[in-house]
Amino acid sequence: MESMNQMLQGQEIESALQRLQDLRSETAKLFIGQQELVTGVICGILSGGHVLIEGVPGLGKTLLAKSLATALGCQFNRIQFTPDLMPADITGTHIYHTEKQKFLFYKGPVFTNMLLADEINRAPAKTHSALLEIMQERSVTLDGKQYGVDEPFFVIATQNPIESEGTYGLPEAQLDRFMLKLNVEYPQKEEEIGVYRMHLSGGEPDPQKLRPVLDAAGILSLRQVADRVFVSDSILHYVHRLIDGTRKRRDLAVACSPRAALAVLRASRVRALMKGRGYVLPDDIKEMAPAAFRHRLRLQPEAYLEGIRPDDIIADLLSVTEVPEKDFGA
Structure with a gap:
């Protein structure tokens, strides 16, 4: 407990919580409802990870990304992935400058803070591999530079x-580089009617009209605060029991690696901060586990035929795995 207090003070938690609430409130002016989705994306961003969002067209995935980019006050670029997209289209390339008589590097759209990779599964493997390096290494290598x-x-x-x-x-390697995979569901009745009202009264939503509540420095500052959220040994053992549980199931061909455990722990730190706490509870782990695990599990063929989904397995694991009852740093 003493170590937790040294790591994160109450005033810091209150300040971070206020900034997070401002971020959510500003985003909600355009992106109505889907609170779990918004929470998941913010948890991914503020824990330093990448997020994959899956959902049918028309549910506002692109609008959410644009709204968050404006509210976060960061640079934003969008790439519409297509089958003919080449690696140079996202990384940039060297072009010969006749006046200077040398090749100059022209940066591609990946040189930004937030990159929206729209319909990422429509590009070929060569383009995926180029993006994979950037996601993992935070750098682009061209012609040895x-x-x-x-x-x-x-x-x-x-x-x-x-x-x-x-x-x-x-590719499985690229899927694993996404800290979280979030599923977009259809909105609730009142939320959807709210969307109708907004479009009918004001036309197409314009994310540029939102107010930036953070900037690049503010995002990094919140990440540093989240990194100091206390995680007890009992929580670490709980996460290991969940990870180990995936490795003992016969309906899984590929189970969770240590990277999945780190993903749920990092995201849970931000989730705890969003609830005004400086320590992680088992409930935080339970909330973030599906997003951290679902894209890292591979089912056996017979499990697919039976209609089992990764989320079903995760829900079962969460229901049967022993939950610690104390020693969280409170």
């Missing part, structure tokens, strides 16, 4: 689950 991207840098990628024609499955 390395070009770093500025921090904060994070990717929000979207994909449509209902179409397979003209799409390329993401």
